[in-house]
Amino acid sequence: MEEQLKWKTEQRKISDLIPTDANPRKLSAKGRERLKNKIKKLGVFEIPAVDEKDKLLNFNQRLKILLMLGMGNEYIDVRVPNRPLT
Numbered sequence: 001m002e003e004q005l006k007w008k009t010e011q012r013k014i015s016d017l018i019p020t021d022a023n024p025r026k027l028s029a030k031g032r033e034r035l036k037n038k039i040k041k042l043g044v045f046e047i048p049a050v051d052e053k054d055k056l057l058n059f060n061q062r063l064k065i066l067l068m069l070g071m072g073n074e075y076i077d078v079r080v081p082n083r084p085l086t
Contacts, residue, residue, distance in 0.1 A: 014072050015067065015073065017050065019055075023060040052081060
């Protein structure tokens, strides 16, 4: 029987996060500008989830914006599973 999935919060450097290969979500230029302004005003308030290899399960567009804003050396909270995801 597979171990029950549990999540814990850890810190990761933004530039170490790996974007999802086939992200189905795309942002228009207008959407990208809105997201950039939202992050500048409010900061990062959502906690991204990663797999056991630090590959993002969400947060791909926000990652692009954070890197574009030069925040790659900063650390943020991420949710990490206790086992490989299936």
